[in-house]
Structure formats: structure tokens, C-alpha cells
Amino acid sequence: MDRYKLLKELGDGTCGTVYKAVNRENYEIVAVKKMKRKFYFWEECVNLREVKSLRRMSHPNIIKLKEVVRENNELFFIFEYMECNLYHLMKERQRPFSEEEIRNLLTQVLQGLAHMHWNGYFHRDLKPENLLVTNDVIKIADFGLARELSSMPPYTDYVSTRWYRAPEVLLKSSTYTPAIDMWAIGAVMAELFTLCPIFPGESEIDQLYKICSILGAPNWSVFPDANNHAQLVNICHSQILPVNLSDIIPNASWEAVDLISQLCSWDPLKRPTAEQALQHPFFNVASWVPRPIHDPLQSKPEYTKTKPNLELNLWDFDSKPDDCFLGLSLAVNPGVSALEMGPSVSGGTRQDIYFCSNFQDHPEQSVFWSLFSPCRNGATPPVDPSLSLSFSSITHPPIGVPHSGSALQLCSQEY
Numbered sequence: 193m194d195r196y197k198l199l200k201e202l203g204d205g206t207c208g209t210v211y212k213a214v215n216r217e218n219y220e221i222v223a224v225k226k227m228k229r230k231f232y233f234w235e236e237c238v239n240l241r242e243v244k245s246l247r248r249m250s251h252p253n254i255i256k257l258k259e260v261v262r263e264n265n266e267l268f269f270i271f272e273y274m275e276c277n278l279y280h281l282m283k284e285r286q287r288p289f290s291e292e293e294i295r296n297l298l299t300q301v302l303q304g305l306a307h308m309h310w311n312g313y314f315h316r317d318l319k320p321e322n323l324l325v326t327n328d329v330i331k332i333a334d335f336g337l338a339r340e341l342s343s344m345p346p347y348t349d350y351v352s353t354r355w356y357r358a359p360e361v362l363l364k365s366s367t368y369t370p371a372i373d374m375w376a377i378g379a380v381m382a383e384l385f386t387l388c389p390i391f392p393g394e395s396e397i398d399q400l401y402k403i404c405s406i407l408g409a410p411n412w413s414v415f416p417d418a419n420n421h422a423q424l425v426n427i428c429h430s431q432i433l434p435v436n437l438s439d440i441i442p443n444a445s446w447e448a449v450d451l452i453s454q455l456c457s458w459d460p461l462k463r464p465t466a467e468q469a470l471q472h473p474f475f476n477v478a479s480w481v482p483r484p485i486h487d488p489l490q491s492k493p494e495y496t497k498t499k500p501n502l503e504l505n506l507w508d509f510d511s512k513p514d515d516c517f518l519g520l521s522l523a524v525n526p527g528v529s530a531l532e533m534g535p536s537v538s539g540g541t542r543q544d545i546y547f548c549s550n551f552q553d554h555p556e557q558s559v560f561w562s563l564f565s566p567c568r569n570g571a572t573p574p575v576d577p578s579l580s581l582s583f584s585s586i587t588h589p590p591i592g593v594p595h596s597g598s599a600l601q602l603c604s605q606e607y
């Protein structure tokens with residue numbers, strides 16, 4: 193690691209601390225992730241055999257792992273450097289992103305995701321913090337290191353924010369598919385429009401509750417093996433009907449709302465795949481020219497790129513089917529034919545929501561969760577994700593009605 197001079201800390205994640213660093217030999221700026229746990233033997237790194245999968249997934253919208261170094265029982269990942277993450281971008285944003293900006297960002301993320309899914313992996317922890325941005329280039333990062341390199345399950349449940357977690361994961365369904373990533377993309381897309389998380393749950397139950405409050409109660413047959421239905425049935429009181437997403441995201445076009453509705457379908461089978469999403473009319477605006485898959489940060493053609501310099505020869509582990517890599521866990525059959533383009537959702541009639549009976553009193557305005565002001569650019573920090581409240585102890589949040597733009601006006605009524 194003498195080759196690298198650490199410049200400053202970029203982020204302190206669950207399993208590692210990330211630094212901006214410079215390569216003393218070629219002056220290249222990189223991101224060095226120093227893992228928090230020790231690695232005393234190479235054998236301990238056996239889970240990293242799937243690093244070869246990331247190598248296979250070389251794509252302009254997937255963060256490039258350049259090198260892995262183990263030194264003095266410490267493990268370092270050397271990544272290409274990115275300026276910031278989408279969370280920071282949204283937090284500092286004074287005005288909403290334009291639809292064209294959102295289209296550009298989403299196109300890239302979906303292309304990276306389509307590549308990942310096509311290769312038989314899914315991310316499972318997509319969220320704005322894991323989408324890294326430099327200028328107008330966005331890349332998917334943090335392939336679940338926490339999940340794979342952590343020692344104590346159910347670690348992941350507590351380390352990653354639940355706001356982007358698909359209902360089937362919350363319901364502890366035994367079968368996950370890449371559709372969980374599509375749900376997260378839907379939630380991120382909604383947030384790009386409003387700069388507020390659409391489902392800012394305080395606990396797993398509250399997360400389900402917030403989803404119910406916007407999407408309405410699910411069709412229970414979709415989750416045959418979910419083991420905490422009873423709780424959810426209590427939460428998703430039959431009176432809860434879907435709200436109109438256009439009311440929640442007033443600055444989104446019909447196409448955008450429709451795509452969010454499809455991505456955030458209760459039923460994983462109704463969510464479009466990444467490839468299908470890219471075919472959605474939202475991306476088919478006559479005046480809009482799609483970005484080529486060209487990464488100015490990676491100008492070399494694919495075949496000339498050097499392979500990551502791994503001081504541990506990770507590529508030569510056995511050829512067992514990949515079941516994990518740095519948390520690119522739950523390998524799936526890339527033939528995700530079961531995932532079909534879902535029908536247009538939305539159009540739900542706006543009805544009373546039982547925890548906010550005066551909802552209909554509001555004119556056609558946007559509806560936001562005001563609980564602890566979770567807006568990216570709000571003053572109050574998000575709720576500690578480790579907080580786990582029982583449902584009975586939750587004070588249901590009032591619904592806030594924002595002014596135009598991103599400012600948030602809180603509804604003060606208590607329920």
C-alpha cells in the first residue's frame with residue numbers, strides 16, 4: 193500500500209472506510225476502501241472468489257475494482273474514484289432534477305443493472321449512497337460488501353437503509369429475484385423527482401406500512417411464503433387504497449409516473465426488468481437522444497483494459513457457480529424470463545387513508561411523509577436505521593403538503 197497516499201476520508205461504511213488516495217507511481221486518483229475486519233489468512237478471503245464475476249461485469253456504469261491488496265492482515269480495495277454519490281447530490285440540490293437529467297441518470301443505472309442481471313447477479317442494496325457520480329456519469333457501487341464480508345447475520349438487515357427494500361424482502365420471502373433491484377430503482381426514481389424518499393420507513397413494519405399507504409394493500413397471493421403476513425394484514429387495513437402517484441410526484445410526466453408505478457409494483461413479476469424498463473416510453477421521448485454507453489472516465493476499449501492487479505490471485509479460485517461476490521449475492525439464472533413487463537399500474541382512485549382522514553381536504557397537491565423531515569435537503573438527519581420500533585409504538589406520520597419545488601410544508605395534525 194506504499195504506492196498509495198491517502199488524501200482524505202470519503203465515507204465510513206459498515207464494513208470499510210473509504211479514502212480518496214493518489215497512486216504515487218502514476219498520480220492516478222483512486223478510492224481506497226480499507227476493510228474494518230482483519231484478514232489473517234488468504235483462506236478467509238475465499239468468499240472473494242466471486243471477484244472474478246465483477247471482473248466479468250466490466251461496464252461503464254459499474255464501479256471498477258482496480259486492485260485488491262492484503263497487507264499486514266488488512267484488506268484494501270482500490271476502486272476508480274468518483275466525485276460524489278447520489279445521496280449527496282440530492283441533498284445539496286436546491287431545485288428538482290429536470291426530467292431529462294433524471295432520464296440520463298436512470299438510463300445509465302439501468303444499463304449497468306441490465307448488464308449485472310444479464311451476468312446472473314443482483315445487487316440487493318441499491319440506494320442513492322451506492323450510486324456514485326462524476327459529472328454526468330453515474331455508476332453502481334458497493335456490491336454488498338457488508339453482506340458478504342460481515343460476520344454476523346442478520347447484519348445486512350441492520351446496516352442498509354430499508355427505504356429501498358422491496359416488499360418481498362421485507363416480508364422475508366424465500367425467493368428473491370433481480371426484481372428487488374427494480375423496486376429500489378423505482379424508489380430512487382421517485383426520489384429524484386421529489387428529493388424526498390418515497391417510503392422512509394422507521395422500522396421494517398413501518399416500511400411495509402408506508403408502502404401500503406401509497407400502493408394500497410397487496411394481493412396476498414403474491415407472497416405465499418411470507419412469514420409475517422399477520423403483522424402486515426394488521427397494518428394494511430383493508431381501507432387502505434392506493435393513492436395517485438401523480439399527486440405524490442406532481443413534477444413527473446405521465447410516462448415517469450407510469451414507470452415508477454411499474455417498478456414499485458407489489459408483485460415482483462409485474463416489475464419490468466432493467467432491459468424492459470429501458471424500453472419504457474419514459475425513455476422514448478422524441479426530442480431526447482439516448483446517451484451512448486461511453487464512459488469518458490474509461491476511455492480504453494474493453495479488450496485493452498488491464499485486469500485488476502490482485503495481490504491475492506482471486507481469479508483462480510474454483511469454478512463453482514457463483515453464489516456471492518462482495519455481496520453480489522444470490523446469483524440468479526440470467527434467463528429472467530419470468531419477469532415480464534407489468535401492466536400499467538396507477539390510476540388508483542384517491543380515497544381516504546385511514547390514518548389521515550383529511551387527506552381529501554387537500555387540493556391536488558403532492559403528498560410526502562413528513563416524519564422527521566426525511567427530505568434529502570432537510571435539516572433533520574434521517575432516523576437511525578437500526579431503530580426498530582414495534583408497530584404499536586409508531587405514531588403514524590402526518591402527511592406533508594409541500595410548496596411547489598422541493599420545499600416541504602409539514603402537516604401538523606396528529607393522528
Ligand SMILES: Nc1ncnc2c1ncn2[C@@H]1O[C@H](COP(=O)(O)OP(=O)(O)OP(=O)(O)O)[C@@H](O)[C@H]1O
Pocket residue numbers: 202203204205206207208209210223225255271272273274275276277321322324333334336337338351
Ligand atoms: N469509488 C469511490 N469513489 C468515491 N467515493 C466512494 C467510492 N466508493 C465508495 N465511496 C464513498 O464511500 C461511501 C461508503 O462506501 P461503501 O458504500 O462502499 O462502503 P460500505 O462499508 O459498504 O458502506 P455501507 O454501509 O453503505 O454498506 C460511499 O457512500 C461513497 O460516498
